[in-house]
Amino acid sequence: MLRDNRNRIIAAAVLVAISIWLSVAFSGPQALEVTFFDVGDGLCVFVYTPSGRSILVDCGSSSWRDNSDIGRRLVAPYIQSRGLDSIDVAVLTHPHADHMSGYPGLLDLKPARLILECGADYDSPEHVEFKKAAKRSNAKRNVARRGQVIDMGDGVRADILHPAGVHYLDLNDNSIVIRLIYKNANILLTADASKDAEEEILESGVDVHAQVLQVGHHGSRTATTPKWLAAVNPKIAVISCSKRSRHNFPSRKVTQRLDSFGVRTYTTAKCGAITITTDGDTIKVRTRRNSFR
Ligand SMILES: [Zn+2]
Incomplete structure (x- = not known):
């Protein structure tokens, strides 16, 4: 007994x-997660790998009451919720305020190990603040160029498709374009690249195919040509834009074009934050309105 x-x-x-x-x-976590924050007019994308590595692509807005707040009040708490004290890679695709206004506040709380920039200078108070914050964070700073590959471990990599150099007067076309790859899943982040950059990328012969496309320049009709869409062949499109966009983004022409290609389109204006999750094969989309503001 x-x-x-x-x-x-x-x-x-x-x-x-x-x-x-x-x-x-x-x-x-066994999945790759890519979250497009609802930043109004701007772009901010957080990439979180299966083993907890992180890439932030842009951190800006031009339609918050205080645009410098988005890093401190929106993005830092989210990164904290993942238990991270720092960011592995912070990308500034191009130095326009709607892509970097929140970076100083964020980098002061969550320093980056590596900062990737497109190499173009831009004379603005926001860029001065960004450069000061980058210096304070003690991050290594590199210029992104086509052909570079960032290995994030777990088979996750970020291929730099653009720019090959700073060739354009329009800063948007110097945007860093990244293709995230995880097994059979591909996510293309184009920032504000417009049709000239799209054309150059296609001419370079790099692989642009992706199931998920971040639509260039907030859905402006200056980007997302039929030729580009045919080459990328996305199933899902994400547009980062505001409900009351001063520029009337997204352009109806672009959303109709996406429809005609059979692409399911999500806008942050309608959906709030958009999270793409993939195990490398299947892709799931989750939307959360107002949960990060
Ligand atoms: Zn922009």
């Missing part, structure tokens, strides 16, 4: 030990 009890206790302890081991072994 006593021995039976002891055996039962040992068996129970073994079961508990196994279940703890299983929960530790399988509790890590």
